[in-house]
Amino acid sequence: MKIHVHLFDTRFVTSCDRSTTLGELRHDIETQYASLHPRAPPLAAHALQDANGYLLPSRLLVGDVLVDGDKITVVLEKELPPVAQTDIAQVLTRWRYFQRYTLLAIEASLEQKKGLAEGPMLVLLEMLAAEDQSLVEKTCATLCKAVEARDSTVPPLDGTLYGKLLCGLGRETRDQKMQQHCATIIAACLQQPSSVAALEAAGAANTLARLSRSDCQETRALATSALWELSHASTASAKYTRSLLKPTQSHGRPEEKIDTGSASVVESLNMLEEASASAVAKMALDALGRECGETSFHELALLDGPRIVNALSRAVTHFDTPDVHIGVTNLLAKCLENQDSEAQVVLLHGGFSLLVQIVEETEIARHAFLQEGKRSQTGMTAEDTSRALAAFELACLNARHPCPTEVLAEALTASSSLFVRKTTSEALLQRAQNDEHNDMKQFIPSIMSAASQAAPGSEESLALVKIIAALSVKESNKMQLIRYGCTRHLCLILAEPAVNVGLQMHRGAAKGLANLASSTEDNRGHVMQAMQTLMPPIASFTDSIVNMYLEMVWSS
Missing domain, CATH: 3.10.20.90 (Phosphatidylinositol 3-kinase Catalytic Subunit; Chain A, domain 1)
Structure with missing residues (x-):
């Protein structure tokens, strides 16, 4: 040949x-x-x-x-x-020969649109640990080019290798191009669901948090968006990553860092912070509302999300007037409606809690039935209340950027608003029905606490019963549900006539009991004993679906 x-x-x-x-x-x-x-x-x-x-x-x-x-x-x-x-x-x-060769070989492979093979990827990870900073920068640029190539992905790695990756990318550097490469590579790795846990264990949140404070706008956008993705892709890291995105102190006044085209946004924010009258605060909120959705507002949210939320919280606290509450609600609603991760970062800095506060303080839910144009005792029209309710629903049920589960669980148990509890329970129901990785298990105590306090027959109570029924399917949840009084709660629901609590409540409770009983002999015995003690005879139930579930308990 x-x-x-x-x-x-x-x-x-x-x-x-x-x-x-x-x-x-x-x-x-x-x-x-x-x-x-x-x-x-x-x-x-x-x-x-x-x-x-x-x-x-x-x-x-x-x-x-x-x-x-x-x-x-x-x-x-x-x-x-x-x-x-x-x-x-x-x-x-001789390592330095091999390094130079590998970079050129991978670049040649990428030019031929062959993607990044596992072998060269392993070599790149070793090269990230080199002492030569110029070589590390070239390696980062090559790796970034690989992950950005069309139809190209980073080969799956194990936890140790992700540790090497983050160790190499986590170096302190003021080179903005290098920082941007680092954020791009980590964000690309997060797009693979199988990589999230390994990246989390390797400390990706810390590296991204540092990059989110970069002077480079593109790096801040990439790192903050990746932190958001990490916060809801892995329940275990959600609380920690949110704490990184929600510092107690502002990063500093951002007008020195953003473009001159954003001056109007900064001026409006300054006006809101320094307002001494509700009319001035309302003018500032209206101005920010007009800018929301523009690049300048997104840039401001990325640079100093806490400052925006602090200013909104101050307005709600100092000016307890309908106009200010409406302005704050509308601004948060626009952030959510834009569907931009940059604007939605505002919610992580406390915007969700602020929405809960507005719903509670203005008693929006109580006046939701008012006709359009008619003002309630709080001065809010039906249109105002509908906008606020829709904003809160979007914050809870947003599929593209879902609110972290522990935030929903906290609002469910801590809020005094019926609307807040109903909406958060519906959002948690969606999570429970699609809980592939059993992330909802840790929230069972909060769910059972809310279920015991919910009014029988209410929409909130029905959603909570459905959550319990969905969680009771998994064997790992059954013992914890029983430990927190689930069996007694479901039996007491079935003890009430269907006309009082609703047929759907009966069906959900019966399904939950059947799921709990289809387990160990001890669990089944516990369920059967509770049914005999707290419930009327099965023959007294006329609904065929309820009867089917209850008969499953005894037949199992």
Whole structure:
């Protein structure tokens, strides 16, 4: 078979068979090149690359890697100094040669749209630990180019390798391009669900938190968006990542960092912070509302989300008037309606709690039934209340950027507003019905506490019963549900006539009991004893679905 060789400006053809080793092929290439260029450095120091851009290890046969007509190219940034004749594999163990080769080989592979293979990826991770900062920057740029390539993904890695990745990317550097590369790479890794847990364990939140304070706007946007994704992709890290995004102190006045085109937004925020009258606060809120959705507002939210929420909280506290409450609610609603992760970061800084506060303090739910144009005792029209209710529902039920589960659970148990509890229970029901990773287990105490306090037959109570029924399907949840009084709660619901609590409540409670009983003998005995003690006979239930579930308890 013939192999075409291209060394710098020299081209020639060498012959070998499929049983020839790559080491022997290299020796033949070195010999021919030396005969053509007697004074040139020996080729033993050069890294060889095949047509596909991969390293050729000596132990393989030519036939394992190359086919007839393939070509081999020397890929080096510059010629190396003369070295003693030796096997190319030994020379390649000299790390700096191998590093330079790998970068060029991967770039060649990307140019051919071949993506990033696992082998080169492992080499890049090792290179991120190099002491040479310029090499680390080149490695980062190459890795960033790989993850940004169309139809290209980062090969799956284990936790140890993600640790190496974050260790290399987590270095303190003021180079904005380097920071942007780091944020891009981590964000790309987070797009693979299987990588989230490993990245979380490796400390991705800390690295992203540092990058979110970069002077580079694009880096801040990437890092903050990735932190948001991490906060709801993994329940275990949600509370921690939210705490990173919600510092107790503002990062500082952002007008020194943002573009002059955003001056109007800064002026409006300054006006809101310094307002001494509700009319001035309302003017500032209206101005911010007009800017919301523009790039300038997103930039301000990224630079200093806490400052925006602090200003809104101050307005609600100092100016207890309908106009100010309406202005704050409308501004938060616009942030949510824009569906931009940058604007939604405001919610992580306390915007959700502020919405809960407005719903409670203005008693929006109590006046939701008022006709349009008629003002309630709080001065809010039906249109105002509808906007506020819709904003809160969107905050709870937003599928694109879902509110962290522990925030919903906290509002469910702590809020005095019926509307807040009803909406958060509906949002938690959606989570329970799609709880593939059993992340809802840790919220069972909060759910049972809210269920015991909910009014029988209410929408909130019905949603909570459905949550319990959904959670009781999983074996790992059953013992904890029983421990927190689930069996007694469901039996007491069935003890009430259906006309009082509703047929759907009866069906949900019966389904939950059937799920709890389809478990260990102890659990089944516990459920049957509670039914005998707290419930009327099964024969007294007329609904066929309820009867079916209750009979399943006894037949199991």
